[in-house]
Amino acid sequence: MAKHKYKVVSLFSGAGGLDLGFKQAGFDIIWANDFNKDAVATYKHNIGNEIILGDITQISSTKIPDNIDVVLGGFPCQGFSVANNKRSMSDMRNYLYKELLRVVRDKSPKIFIGENVKGLLSMQNGMVLDMIKKDFQAIGYHVDYILLNASNYGVPQNRERIILYGNKIGIYDKLTLKKQNKKITTKDAIGFLSDVWITNHQITVDNRIINNHIASINVQDKFYARKNPPKQEDICDYLKFWRNKAELSTKKIDNIFGYAHTAGHWFRKDNNSGSIPNINDWWRLKDILNFDDKFDKQVTELELKQIKFEQSLRITNWDSPSDTITATQPEIHINKKRRLSVRECAILQTFPDDFIFTGSLNSMYRQIGNAVPPLLAKQIAEVIKKWLERD
Numbered sequence: 001m002a003k004h005k006y007k008v009v010s011l012f013s014g015a016g017g018l019d020l021g022f023k024q025a026g027f028d029i030i031w032a033n034d035f036n037k038d039a040v041a042t043y044k045h046n047i048g049n050e051i052i053l054g055d056i057t058q059i060s061s062t063k064i065p066d067n068i069d070v071v072l073g074g075f076p077c078q079g080f081s082v083a084n085n086k087r088s089m090s091d092m093r094n095y096l097y098k099e100l101l102r103v104v105r106d107k108s109p110k111i112f113i114g115e116n117v118k119g120l121l122s123m124q125n126g127m128v129l130d131m132i133k134k135d136f137q138a139i140g141y142h143v144d145y146i147l148l149n150a151s152n153y154g155v156p157q158n159r160e161r162i163i164l165y166g167n168k169i170g171i172y173d174k175l176t177l178k179k180q181n182k183k184i185t186t187k188d189a190i191g192f193l194s195d196v197w198i199t200n201h202q203i204t205v206d207n208r209i210i211n212n213h214i215a216s217i218n219v220q221d222k223f224y225a226r227k228n229p230p231k232q233e234d235i236c237d238y239l240k241f242w243r244n245k246a247e248l249s250t251k252k253i254d255n256i257f258g259y260a261h262t263a264g265h266w267f268r269k270d271n272n273s274g275s276i277p278n279i280n281d282w283w284r285l286k287d288i289l290n291f292d293d294k295f296d297k298q299v300t301e302l303e304l305k306q307i308k309f310e311q312s313l314r315i316t317n318w319d320s321p322s323d324t325i326t327a328t329q330p331e332i333h334i335n336k337k338r339r340l341s342v343r344e345c346a347i348l349q350t351f352p353d354d355f356i357f358t359g360s361l362n363s364m365y366r367q368i369g370n371a372v373p374p375l376l377a378k379q380i381a382e383v384i385k386k387w388l389e390r391d
């Protein structure tokens with residue numbers, strides 16, 4: 001008789017790092033969801049067709065299967081991340097855990113697991129995490145969390161994450177994983193790809209079949225920037241004045257520039273969504289609006305600037321586990337010629353070599369950086385399986 005497989009529903013599945021770990025531990029993922037089409041394509045290619053593309057806030061619980069054992073939900077973390085200064089309860093993304101809550105309430109699984117960044121612990125002095133815990137307790141779950149660093153569990157990467165978990169089958173144990181004595185270094189993990197120049201093709205290196213060994217070659221520490229940048233609101237007022245004088249609407253200007261441009265940005269006084277035209281656009285606008293020379297110099301005079309310290313210019317650790325693989329451009333390879341390749345990031349996240357990513361370069365980096373390392377997920381899944389077997 002086939003061994004019983006516990007059934008899993010997975011929310012915010014992304015490319016499927018967490019799901020892959022559960023699958024490797026013998027769980028059956030019967031329904032998954034994400035609204036990012038590249039992540040869904042990657043998931044389908046590597047894990048299965050059980051993933052549905054769509055915004056979870058628009059998916060009714062009746063569309064999600066019943067009789068499930070586990071709900072997984074690595075709810076989005078941007079709003080929670082310590083890397084993001086605007087950590088706030090008002091960030092809409094922070095409310096996405098409510099979708100996990102809703103599905104857990106409506107489907108009543110024995111266990112749920114949520115993953116998140118460490119920043120969740122300190123957000124609003126711990127009040128956010130408290131609120132989340134209380135919400136799950138209120139629907140009948142015993143809730144707890146652990147903070148762990150993936151590098152203690154065989155992942156060649158320092159990655160601190162919170163695992164939030166709850167059950168309604170009377171388990172009060174702390175989720176504990178067995179620490180490994182030796183940490184795996186970046187060199188151990190991706191040293192074999194060091195001298196292999198990036199390529200779009202499948203290659204074989206050290207008897208390993210390697211895909212997605214592509215990388216951003218943006219490793220500059222200098223860039224051109226405006227010498228005396230004007231204030232965005234001044235430019236906005238100025239351009240609006242001349243646009244009105246020329247009796248043109250923003251839409252008209254949009255049409256002149258073509259659809260690739262949204263002239264609206266230049267006429268919007270808002271540091272977040274407004275913008276100052278680039279040099280070419282400025283001269284084109286000048287032809288159209290016939291404005292004077294007041295801001296010409298400030299907008300168009302550039303100088304070469306040195307980027308001071310920035311995370312994005314760091315060179316990756318080599319003789320220790322790598323820094324956290326994030327959803328943005330990865331660190332620079334120690335060869336200083338390129339950033340870590342998509343495959344190198346995937347290896348540092350413990351995705352198997354035959355797990356192939358799809359989408360643009362940045363999209364692939366994002367899918368990988370967003371993921372729970374499958375090797376870590378598998379160890380969590382093994383504990384969860386033991387808990388279910390006790391029931």
Ligand SMILES: C[S@@+](CC[C@H](N)C(=O)[O-])C[C@H]1O[C@@H](n2cnc3c(N)ncnc32)[C@H](O)[C@@H]1O
Nearest residue numbers: 012014016017018034035036055056074371372
């Ligand atoms: C932190 S990632 C999860 C990664 C995943 N657990 C893994 O291990 O690969 C969060 C995911 O939530 C998805 N997401 C964000 N808002 C969503 C929404 N409203 N509906 C569906 N998916 C959403 C994002 O596209 C992203 O892939």
